[in-house]
Amino acid sequence: PGGEPLREVHRIALRQGNQLLDLPISVLRDCNETGTPACLENPRGSYLWHDRKLRQELKRGGVRYVTIDQCFYGQPWKKSTTLAFINCHDADFGSLLRAQCTGKRGWCEFNNDWHVHLAGDPRLTRVASAKQAQAFPPKLAQAIVHTLLSRERSHRSYVRFREAID
Numbered sequence: 834p835g836g837e838p839l840r841e842v843h844r845i846a847l848r849q850g851n852q853l854l855d856l857p858i859s860v861l862r863d864c865n866e867t868g869t870p871a872c873l874e875n876p877r878g879s880y881l882w883h884d885r886k887l888r889q890e891l892k893r894g895g896v897r898y899v900t901i902d903q904c905f906y907g908q909p910w911k912k913s914t915t916l917a918f919i920n921c922h923d924a925d926f927g928s929l930l931r932a933q934c935t936g937k938r939g940w941c942e943f944n945n946d947w948h949v950h951l952a953g954d955p956r957l958t959r960v961a962s963a964k965q966a967q968a969f970p971p972k973l974a975q976a977i978v979h980t981l982l983s984r985e986r987s988h989r990s991y992v993r994f995r996e997a998i999d
Contacts (some may be wrong), residue, residue, distance in 0.1 A: 854884060861890045861919060870920045870981045877913035894919025901932035904941045906970035909949040911941065918980060925983040928976050 839847065857873055864871040873891070875881045877900050882888075896917050903912040911934055918924065936942040951963045969977075 851884075854881065854887060858887055858890050861887075861894065864920060865890065865894045868920050870918065870924065872919075872977055872981060873917045874914055874977075877915045879915070882915060882917075891917050891919055895922050897921060897924075897926070899926060899929045899932075901929055901973065902934040902943075903966070903970060903973065904934050904943050904948060905932035906973040906976075907944070908966065908970055909941075909944065909946070910951050910966055911948045912951065912966050916977065921980060921983075924980050926980055929980060932973075932976075 861871060861873065863869075871894070873887075896919055899916045899918065901914055901916065903910060903914060905928075913933075916929065918926075934942055934948075936948070939948050940946075941948050951966050
């Protein structure tokens with residue numbers, strides 16, 4: 834930050850984060866080789882989306898980025914999340930494309946209420962802990978699965994994937 838060299842603790846964390854990223858890149862590579870639809874998610878502002886190797890692998894699969902706000906799926910918080918779909922060229926993205934809140938200054942257009950902030954102690958304020966927001970709302974999980982399976986119901990991809998692992 835600010836052109837200053839990273840402290841040792843930050844260099845270690847960066848190295849560990851890059852090593853952890855190798856696994857999803859490897860899975861995406863396997864999905865690209867078999868034509869299998871896949872989805873990777875992370876917060877909208879995550880540094881993950883700037884990783885060169887990840888972006889290259891996503892591009893190989895004809896990536897389609899979709900940013901959603903979890904309040905669309907009934908959560909009291911906004912929590913903007915980016916989903917990167919690969920091998921879903923003719924998929925039905927359905928409700929995922931309509932899941933961005935346009936409310937202003939913290940107002941939620943979907944819930945007609947103020948967004949709950951994800952920080953602090955929920956017992957003291959109208960704030961939820963980020964841990965509470967880790968799990969996906971069931972309707973969001975269903976929308977993601979629907980998208981992954983909608984590509985001709987993934988039949989050809991599934992057959993190629995099974996052949997590749999057998």
